[in-house]
Amino acid sequence: MKRILIIVMVTLLMVSLMACAPVEKPETSNTSNTESGDTKTDSNDKKTVSGLKAFTKDELKVGFIYSSPIGSEGYIYVHNLGRLALEEMGIKTLYLENIPETSECEKAARDLIQQGCNVIYAVSFGHMEYIANVADEYPDVYFNHCTGYITKNNMSTYMGKIYQAQYLAGIAAGMRTATGKIGFVTTFPIPECVRQVNAYTLGARSVNPTATVEVKWTSSWYDPATEKTAATELLNGGCDVIAAYCDTMNPQMAAAERGAWATGGTSPGGEAVVPNAFLTSAIFDYATFYKQDIQEIMDGTWSSTGGFKWRGLDEHVVKLEGISKNCAPGTKEAVDAAEKGIIDGSLDIWKGELKDNTGVVKVKSGETLTDEQLLALDWFVEGVIGKVG
Amino acid sequence: MLRVVRRASMSLGKRAFLRIASILFALLLTGFILSILKYNSLQVYGEMVFGAVGSSYRIQETINKMIPLLIMGLGLSVCYRAQFMNIGAEGQFCMGVIGATYLIRLSGTSLGAMTIPVMMLFAVVFGGLWCLLPAFLKRFYGVSETLVTLMMNYIALKLVSYLQYSAWKDPKAYGFPKIANYPDEALLPKVFGIHIGWIIAISFVIIIYILLFRSKLGYEISVMGDNFETARYAGMKTTKILFSAALIGGGLCGLAGMIQASGIEKTMNDQISSGMGYTAIIVAYMSRLNPLALMVGSFLFAVLLQGGEYIQSSMRISSDIAEILQGMILLSILSSEFFTEYRVSTRKKADICSSHKTCSY
Numbered sequence: 001m002k003r004i005l006i007i008v009m010v011t012l013l014m015v016s017l018m019a020c021a022p023v024e025k026p027e028t029s030n031t032s033n034t035e036s037g038d039t040k041t042d043s044n045d046k047k048t049v050s051g052l053k054a055f056t057k058d059e060l061k062v063g064f065i066y067s068s069p070i071g072s073e074g075y076i077y078v079h080n081l082g083r084l085a086l087e088e089m090g091i092k093t094l095y096l097e098n099i100p101e102t103s104e105c106e107k108a109a110r111d112l113i114q115q116g117c118n119v120i121y122a123v124s125f126g127h128m129e130y131i132a133n134v135a136d137e138y139p140d141v142y143f144n145h146c147t148g149y150i151t152k153n154n155m156s157t158y159m160g161k162i163y164q165a166q167y168l169a170g171i172a173a174g175m176r177t178a179t180g181k182i183g184f185v186t187t188f189p190i191p192e193c194v195r196q197v198n199a200y201t202l203g204a205r206s207v208n209p210t211a212t213v214e215v216k217w218t219s220s221w222y223d224p225a226t227e228k229t230a231a232t233e234l235l236n237g238g239c240d241v242i243a244a245y246c247d248t249m250n251p252q253m254a255a256a257e258r259g260a261w262a263t264g265g266t267s268p269g270g271e272a273v274v275p276n277a278f279l280t281s282a283i284f285d286y287a288t289f290y291k292q293d294i295q296e297i298m299d300g301t302w303s304s305t306g307g308f309k310w311r312g313l314d315e316h317v318v319k320l321e322g323i324s325k326n327c328a329p330g331t332k333e334a335v336d337a338a339e340k341g342i343i344d345g346s347l348d349i350w351k352g353e354l355k356d357n358t359g360v361v362k363v364k365s366g367e368t369l370t371d372e373q374l375l376a377l378d379w380f381v382e383g384v385i386g387k388v389g
Numbered sequence: 390m391l392r393v394v395r396r397a398s399m400s401l402g403k404r405a406f407l408r409i410a411s412i413l414f415a416l417l418l419t420g421f422i423l424s425i426l427k428y429n430s431l432q433v434y435g436e437m438v439f440g441a442v443g444s445s446y447r448i449q450e451t452i453n454k455m456i457p458l459l460i461m462g463l464g465l466s467v468c469y470r471a472q473f474m475n476i477g478a479e480g481q482f483c484m485g486v487i488g489a490t491y492l493i494r495l496s497g498t499s500l501g502a503m504t505i506p507v508m509m510l511f512a513v514v515f516g517g518l519w520c521l522l523p524a525f526l527k528r529f530y531g532v533s534e535t536l537v538t539l540m541m542n543y544i545a546l547k548l549v550s551y552l553q554y555s556a557w558k559d560p561k562a563y564g565f566p567k568i569a570n571y572p573d574e575a576l577l578p579k580v581f582g583i584h585i586g587w588i589i590a591i592s593f594v595i596i597i598y599i600l601l602f603r604s605k606l607g608y609e610i611s612v613m614g615d616n617f618e619t620a621r622y623a624g625m626k627t628t629k630i631l632f633s634a635a636l637i638g639g640g641l642c643g644l645a646g647m648i649q650a651s652g653i654e655k656t657m658n659d660q661i662s663s664g665m666g667y668t669a670i671i672v673a674y675m676s677r678l679n680p681l682a683l684m685v686g687s688f689l690f691a692v693l694l695q696g697g698e699y700i701q702s703s704m705r706i707s708s709d710i711a712e713i714l715q716g717m718i719l720l721s722i723l724s725s726e727f728f729t730e731y732r733v734s735t736r737k738k739a740d741i742c743s744s745h746k747t748c749s750y
Contacts, residue, residue, distance in 0.1 A: 069707075095702065096701055102660045103653045103654045110446070114444065115702060126567065129570075189564035190565050378563070
């Protein structure tokens with residue numbers, strides 16, 4: 001009887017396979033369009049600087065790969081605001097959320113391309129290598145990876161210079177702290193997070209030279225429980241301002257429960273969540289970047305070779321969300337002055353002399369850090385309590 | 390009062406009817422949920438099937454998902470037929486990955502073409518030994534293997550995390566917790582666009598089929614699984630049989646891990662098993678521990694997984710909803726299994742007994 005059952009199941013399977021076969025046709029013609037169709041298309045098609053086809057608004061289909069759920073706050077949420085801005089422009093988008101930083105990312109990218117996407121944005125550091133692999137397979141698709149360092153002819157890397165905004169938030173924290181101890185909760189000891197801790201510390205010490213910033217790593221992009229525990233540990237250690245760069249507002253809520261203060265990272269709206277603890281927040285406005293980048297693809301000016309697409313305060317891709325009522329008097333003036341300095345270039349936050357937190361001089365007087373050095377930053381500035389890695 | 394009664398037997402037609410009915414019930418139930426969420430349920434189901442088998446690319450992806458489920462399902466079938474309730478496929482899978490990665494760290498590329506066979510050997514040994522320990526505890530100390538194998542999953546998973554985040558972390562990864570990718574020598578070659586894991590899987594379907602139904606060991610396993618005392622009374626070496634089943638089961642799970650690491654992931658990380666070891670248990674039982682049926686069962690399950698992923702982007706259904714859909718369909722199919730074996734009766738005990746040839750409770 002079992003054998004008959006197996007036969008029945010196999011036949012059913014075959015039938016279902018065959019039943020689906022005719023549906024395949026439009027799909028394959030669709031994929032050949034994205035895979036090889038570009039080379040055969042008419043000569044009046046515009047090409048970008050990189051030799052890729054410049055798509056029109058109707059041809060564009062943009063795929064986003066997110067490492068965590070979109071949720072209602074945090075890093076992925078701000079990227080998704082950017083995607084929604086593209087939708088508002090009338091551009092078709094697809095997205096996949098909760099994609100781990102494993103070969104699942106490769107599969108996600110291929111899945112999106114098979115569904116007709118010709119531009120891919122992957123937003124998490126660990127997605128980088130996998131995106132690079134897929135970029136080799138599909139030379140006609142635009143790939144863009146956030147926070148990484150690998151570029152190819154059809155793969156660019158982009159990022160908001162959130163460290164600039166963190167420097168400003170650090171000023172607010174430095175002026176507020178009474179104990180002189182600030183806590184910073186963040187994810188992995190990768191250069192992106194190290195830069196932010198350093199900038200925050202430099203900002204705080206620019207107004208409060210003896211302030212220290214203690215770091216706790218959560219080793220996850222999205223781990224609400226650990227994010228809160230880490231903040232609680234910092235508060236137990238005497239910190240009275242909590243900064244965070246992770247995917248939820250839990251560290252800030254931990255600070256609010258203790259009557260301490262907090263600054264936010266990544267997404268706007270922190271004041272509504274913790275009204276009595278909120279100082280200010282270093283936030284992204286990726287919508288500005290995505291609109292600009294897509295425009296470049298349509299205009300044919302998109303290129304992956306002209307350096308990293310790092311956009312800062314001056315291009316409004318990062319900013320500081322308002323100075324709240326909880327800030328110390330004079331904070332607004334100090335922050336505004338620093339912001340103006342960063343934008344017009346008179347203030348270089350990485351200017352020497354900078355020592356690391358073991359006392360070794362890392363940047364000599366009169367020198368500064370280049371983007372390449374910032375990209376591989378693996379040491380903490382003086383005033384940070386903690387280790388990279 | 391309600392009673393659960395074992396069925397004497399069931400005709401094929403009835404059985405098939407029950408299965409189809411259960412699937413229809415699942416579709417109706419999930420259709421109800423989908424309509425609350427304002428999706429067209431028929432369209433969602435169509436998209437799921439289309440997303441899993443709608444193009445050659447998607448069939449490849451579905452088969453990629455099927456391979457580890459099939460190989461682990463085979464290993465678990467051997468264990469379950471010996472009444473060795475191995476819940477530890479997840480852990481044995483991880484140990485297989487650790488074994489394979491350990492070899493790469495030991496030898497690098499120096500083994501050349503022999504890299505993959507030796508990796509497989511390491512994976513089988515690591516997975517097999519991980520499964521042998523609970524068998525040992527069961528045989529000599531009477532410890533429940535269900536608990537031990539389950540708990541050892543967590544140990545294996547944490548071991549992978551530890552190696553990824555500390556001991557084997559790639560120093561060139563800019564502080565990111567990642568183990569260096571395998572060299573090219575350690576990657577499974579592809580045949581028809583799919584890594585050769587599918588050939589290995591099919592070979593093992595045949596091997597395990599012969600082992601279970603045409604070999605002495607298979608016979609001994611089934612006798613021991615049916616009744617331990619009978620096997621012992623007949624003079625079978627029960628310890629040897631138990632340990633063989635555990636080694637084969639754990640070894641295959643370890644091999645599945647190596648195939649996943651070498652064919653798909655190209656490295657080791659703590660997401661590599663992603664619950665497949667538990668899914669394989671369901672697949673093994675759904676296929677009634679039969680190697681041939683496992684091919685169908687694991688394929689259907691892979692369709693469910695791949696289709697579930699596809700609708701996330703095509704229909705904009707969140708990953709949570711897609712998982713709920715998968716869970717509902719699964720639950721209905723599994724509960725139909727229950728009704729093929731048992732039925733619910735409202736009659737009194739005596740009535741039931743008188744109306745059946747056998748009465749077992």
